[in-house]
Structure formats: structure tokens, C-alpha cells
Amino acid sequence: MDSLKEELIKIHNKLCKISDHLYEHPELGDQEYQSMKLLADFLIDHQFNVTTGIAGRETAFKATFESGKPGPVIAYLAEYDALPGVGHGCGHNLIGTMSVGAGVILSKQLTKIGGSVVVLGTPAEETNGAKVPMSEQGVFDSIDLAMIVHPADQSYESGESLAMDAIQFAYFGKTAHAAAAPEQGINALDSVIQLFNGINALREHVPSDVRIHGVISEGGKAANVLPDRAVAQFYVRAKERKVLEDIVAKVKNIAEGAAMMTGATLEISYYELSYDNMVTNQALSKTFTKHLQQITKKPVLPARQSYGSIDMGNVSHVVPAIHPYIGFDQPGLTAHTKEFADMTITETGHQVIADGALALAETGYEVVTTPALFTAVKEEFKKNNLE
Template identity: 70%
Template sequence: MKELLKNNLEAIQNRLWEMNDILYDHPELGDEEFESMKLLVEFLEQHQFSVEKGIVGRPTAFKAVYDSKKDGPTIAYLSEYDALPEVGHGCGHNMIGTMSAGAGVILSKVVDEIGGRVIVLGTPAEETNGAKVPMAEQGVFDDIDAAMILHPADESYESGDSLAMDAIQFDFRGRTSHAAASPEKGINALDAVIQLFNGINALRQHVTSDVRIHGIIKEGGVAANIVPDKAIAQFYVRAKDRNYLNEVVKKVINIAEGASSMTGADLHIENYELSYDNMVTNQTLSELFTSNLLTTGVKRVKKAKESYGSIDMGNVSHVVPAIHPYIGLDSPGLIAHTREFANLTITDNSHKILARGALALALTGYDLITNKEVLEKVKNEFRQA
């Protein structure tokens, strides 16, 4: 049967390569991926998937289902297809979206015989306001047994962890006045932002080493001779564990409130992007995927590398067994979010790598459906975690 899966790949791989390159040529930013979504949806519909678009209130999100009508597990593959400003697909989401759609189709060709369901979820805006967050919150994964996504990288790595993250905006409002003639009449909102930065810099010494706090001044005044009545700072606050992150965020908010008291500026706090939870890799599922990936021609898969980024797949991993491994583009040291990375995703070698990734995802889904013992082990690990 696994040989049949390989044959199913060969039947569609030329189309997968075409779609990958089309996505590269027409990059779309998060929540604007209308043509990217259309491309993937049409491919899945051509292979008898039933598709619901615009799920969880996100116009470019979708849920594509192939149901065997027989009892069995439900396997989900997650597609990303948002690009980066100016850089294009410098994070390889053209490959991610195509590999997941391809894996879904490959596996769908055998589920009529082995049972179960295959779902491909279109998950927009991973780089900014990830749609996996409301999907996890609104029950999209409630009837799913395992969720997988595969990310290109310089080399292949096992699924690991990621940092939980909150994106927080601090909006200070003061009062304008002439900065030279009557400064005493003004309330300087920019001073409040500066005190916020100073306080956060002092806090860094007293948090664990995994914490990352980094921000910008989005607005800070309009002219040097006018006391700024509006100043806005935006920060990402990250930590390995969601509970500890919540503690750190409280401290950052206390600093902001102190800056407000010191300067007299009013303060409004809000999240300007959705919060991401830390990634909890299901090790049983990860080992299963790694073993399948090594059968496709990938020669080496390294242990998970320490991550200081944040991904919305983390939220998924808190509600369903999940993995987020990496497949190498045979370019050690390659840096993501660069044009060099984007350009590498459309080479002949990367096409072959894409095909291996799609096949490995499909093989892993097949194992979960046909091996009840392995699936139960995956679920038991998730319940304990």
C-alpha cells in the first residue's frame, strides 16, 4: 500500500511543482492570500475534496475534507501560503502550502480502502495574525486525531518547541503645548514611552534567559517644538512557557502603568496581533514522521534546534497531537526571511525536496490510520502532556 502512495505522488508531483512556483511568482500578504487560496482549493476540489471557505471569520482560510465514509482516524495537514513584505516567500510558505495539499491528495487516494478522513486546512497569516489561533479556539480541531505541518529550512530537523508570544501595544495620550514657551502646560506622551523602554531594559536582568522582549516606537510626536500628546510603542514578549509568559507580561504592564503615573499620560493597552502559545511536540508522532522522511531520500534529520521564534502551530499543539518538523533545502546556514531563501524554493532540487516532504506527510498519515497501537500511543502522550 505504501508503494501505492508513492505512485500517487508521481501522478501529481508535476502539478505540485507548478503550484509551488505560481505561489512564489505571486506572493500575497497575510489575510490577502485570495489567489493563493484559490489555487490550492481548486487543486483539492479537482481531487474530490469538499471545501468550505472563509472559516473562523477569515476570508482566505479554508477547510477541505475527503471522507471515506468508513470508520477511522481523521488526519489534518495544515497549509500556509502568506508571504513577507518585499521579500516574498522568504519563509517558504509556497512549499508548505503545496506539501500539505499534496499530502492530503496522496493519502485521500487510499482512505476509501483503509478508512478515515483527510483534512487540509488553509491557515492564513502565520507571519502576523495566525488563523490557527481562532481555529484552535473555535473547535476546528475537535474531531481531528493528529495535525501536521512541514516547514522548509536550511537542513532537516525534528519537530521541536517554540516560544509563547504576546503582541502588546501601549498607547499613551498626553497634552500638547509649546515645548519652549510653555512646556509646563504639556503632558509628554513620548516621555512615557521612553520610561517604558527604560523599565523593560531593567526588567531583562530579572527574567529567565529564554525570555525575549523587543519593541519599537510606532508614533512619537510630530515636531520637536511641540510636546507630543500621542506616543505608541509595540512589543513582542516571548517565553518558552505560556504560564511564565503571563507572569512576564504582568510585569511589563506594571512598568507601563508606572510610566503613565510618572508622566501623567493616560494609557491604553491592547494586543495588536493574536497571541501564540508555545509549541508542544508530540514525540511519538515526531519519531514516526522522521522515520518516514528518511525513507523518501532525505539522508539526515537533525535533532530539534532551540527555537526563539513563535508559531501559531503552538496553539494547535495544545488542543490536538501535533508536529512542526523542518525539511532541509540542502543549504546549511541558509537564513529565513530573505530573498535568497525565497529563490531557493523554486530550484529543481527544492522541487524534489517538496515531493519528499509531501510523501513523508502522507506516509505518516497512513501509519496513523492503519496502526491503532501507534495512534493510541500518540493520544496517550498528548493526554499526559
């Protein structure tokens, strides 16, 4: 696929400049106005039609290049939100540039082979992932498959992630002087403490893949005043959505019981969007792994056991999808750190952009030009959805 590599060479320096600019000007989720414009303008320069503000998110976009000939619609997903304090400690500056790069590289071949390519700008993966409303509102209805590649210490095949609900428990009591008249008050913080105790007791009776972890975000203002409001926020995770729903129901029962024990009232809400578990399309994953190994000549390790959650999981339930990892060849390098962010602007980081963009583009090219592969991808997705 020398023609694809030639297109990469033409744009690689520009991709590196875009990525470095994102590193130098990090923007938090749903505030990525400059980042979105930088990526969208690059796609516009390469004859993509771009619509911003999709799915009700101001910093989301959809960029489309149509060949005018029939064929699969390939989507690459771009992330570009940063983390507070550490900037692009998860390497989303690389993710965004790899995806727009892959989209441009593949677009240059589509007039010959047919099909279309879409690049979706997906804000706020770290907090309130835009891929969730995109999945719910039909953004993927005209798309055949979706791909994204994430930087990591080493390269790994696309694997699984946990489904997750982000639940807030707000308890309301009655203030009183904690020493002079405690009998006249209702301590909302006591309910939160009983909530934690109940959840800790539940841990003995959940599957091994379940994770429940939370914080007390509000617990009162002064030790001599019974707090009339206390709030806890939890992430509840499980390997499958149906298991998660059963665990969440038990957690909510515990929360109701904690309110009854103290006489407080309870309000339950979701403070972030819910993520579904990631279901990797193996036919598509094997194709990407093959191309990445050929490009880098380095091993791609088996998928890691993941206890995290990603909004790409929601995408994988509506179209065939993969979320592999491309390595810096720095075993043990931890994401969400300044060291990880700094790696993205090195020569190694720039090479990751080239390798990732080319592997994504070559995978898309093979899907478009190999009907048997496209059929296998679609049939596997259909089978998974029926199970």
C-alpha cells in the first residue's frame, strides 16, 4: 500500500504540528474550541465537508468525504480533550491527529476504490463522553464501522472495557447544634456513612469484575453543626451492562436503607453519562493488528485486562468497532501523568502519529477493497448483538 504511505509522508509534518499545538494549548472536555477548529480546518483543507456542534455538543464535529461511488462508510474517531493539571496526559492530542490523518490518507484513494470516510470529533472522553449521545442520536446510522487508536506504554490489541454508571446520592436532613440540641436535627452525613458501610458489605457478594468506588463530595461545613446536606458520588462498573444494572439496583436499595436509618430524605441522580462495555470486533481488530505489526515491525501484545470504562463502548454496541493501543515502547509508562503527556511531543510521539494514522488508513482501505472482510465484520457484529 505504497500509495497510502506516500499520502502520509505529505501530511506527517503538519500532523505533528497540530498535535504539538494541542499539547501546548490543552483544553478540558466540552471546552475544546481551539482544538476542534484546528482539526476541522485541516479536514476542510482536504475537501471534507464539516459540520460542527453535532449531538448537542458545541465542540463535536462530523467531517465527511464521499467518493461518489458505492462502498463501505469508514469512521475514525478523534478525541482532543485534556486533563486538569497534566494537560494531554492521556495522549488525546495524538488520538485526534491520528484519526484526522487516517481520514485524509484514505480519502485520497476513495475516488479509485469507492466508499466514504467520516471523521467524528468526540469531545470530553475523560468526563462526559460525546460518543454516548452520538450513539443514541443516530450519528452512526449511516456508518458501517468505527475505529480509534490510543497511545500507551506498549502496543496492545483491542479488548474490553467495563460498563459504568456514575451515580450521585444526595441526602437531606435538618441542621441543629451538634452538642446543645442534637436530638432536634437529622444528620445527613450519617446517611452517607451508612451508604459506604452498606456498599462495603455488598462487595463480598458481587462478581469479581465489579468495581464500586466513590467519594464524599459534600459532608458538612462545621463540626458543631449537624449537616442538613451530604452528597456521595460513585462509579459502579461491571463487565456487562446487564450485570451492572443488577448491581446498581442493589446499591440504590442500600442508599434508600441508609436514608431510612437516619430519617433523611434521598435524591438519586446521574452526574455523568453512562458508558457501555466495549465489544471488540475481532475480524476488524485482527486486520488492524496485522497492519500495525507490518508498519512498526514490533509486537502487538494481547489485549490487556481493563477495569476502566470508555465511551467507545457505546459505539461498539451500534456499529462494529475497535479501540486498540499503539505503544511508545516505554513499558510501565503510566497514562494520566505529565510524563505521558511529555512523551507525545518527542520524536517517538511523532512516530506514533505516523504509524497509527497509517495503520488506521490501511485497515480502512482493506475493508473497502475486500468484500469478504467487510462481510465478516458485519456478520460478527450481527452475531454479537443477537447473543
